[in-house]
Amino acid sequence: MTGWLAIAGLGPGAEALVTPEVTAALAEATDIVGYIPYVARVAAREGLTLHASDNRVELDRARHALEMAANRRRVVVVSSGDPGVFAMAAAVFEAVEAGPADWRDLDIRVLPGITAxxxxxxxxxxxxxxxxxxxxxxxxxxxxxxxxxxxxxxxxxxxxxxxxxxxxxxxxxxxxxxxxxxxxxxxxxxxxxxxxxxxxxxxxxxxxxxxxxxxxxxxxxxxxxxxxxxxxxxxxxxxxxxxxxxxxxx
Known part of the structure; x- marks a missing residue:
């Protein structure tokens, strides 16, 4: 199995405002990583592990997600709104830049969402x-x-x-x-x-x-x-x- 990392925006709150692209990534994921209330928006299912963490640990969260993707897990890092607007996408790329060289070759995708x-x-x-x-x-x-x-x-x-x-x-x-x-x-x-x-x-x-x-x-x-x-x-x-x-x- 080839690992990948998707950084996804869950939108402002309503399920109708989650994009089909994000929904598809969540369905394929083996691991969900994010702040506690955002991870809680993802339904538990067999084969899916939820990794919820507190606020202000964005870089630790990003490194954990990258480590799992490097170990061939299919990882989705979730944010509310859009992940590139004051959210986790920048934190993941900060971790990539400072981390091991092989992280730069990972399949990393940013999946936009409707920001607040x-x-x-x-x-x-x-x-x-x-x-x-x-x-x-x-x-x-x-x-x-x-x-x-x-x-x-x-x-x-x-x-x-x-x-x-x-x-x-x-x-x-x-x-x-x-x-x-x-x-x-x-x-x-x-x-x-x-x-x-x-x-x-x-x-x-x-x-x-x-x-x-x-x-x-x-x-x-x-x-x-x-x-x-x-x-x-x-x-x-x-x-x-x-x-x-x-x-x-x-």
Missing amino acids: MLAAAARAGAPLGHDFCAINLSDNLKPWELIEKRLRLAAAADFAMAFYNPRSKARPEGFDRALDVLRDACGDDRPVIFARAVSTPEETLRVVPLTEATPEMADMRTVVIVGSSLTRVIPRDGAPIVYTPRSAPE
Whole structure:
């Protein structure tokens, strides 16, 4: 048996949003590797071993997966959303670059998934309809000073912005600081979308002006999207439609 390693995105939560390509890889796998809640989304079956591990051990997880693939196992490393967006694909390739030379010759595939910001944007309308950027607000792997610099530059460039990992129990003050930076840097009252647990039974969607956004509106299951200066809100019964026009004035 020839081993391989697939790095797969399970999408934002709903089974309907898992791609057929990922479903096929899961069906062929001998081993599933990932963070505990993501591995829990894969059904147990005969011949499949589940390797669940805690958060913040991404490189250990990646090395374990590569070792098994080198030993002719068919391994799927699972992430939520898309594995290349603030997830396990980069960790696996960091391990490949630093690891044994023969790991570079393994059959390694990245299987894309629907990342949280795209699912959130679709629920709201089309807030990412023009130029946008994505920023991870966690300062676990980069200093806060770099986060603030990127926030200010993105605001100056008038991007719509999607934020991952906005507010955790361990660092609740970070998102408060980010909102302060945005209010100072944006200079207008653009819409902010708080999309929590999109595509799951716990889904909530809230749209507020930047001046009314508060840290408590977000947690680690929330994607926050801040519109550009051109982003529009169409009022209607129920949730409004938020979109960013396809063109920008000269």
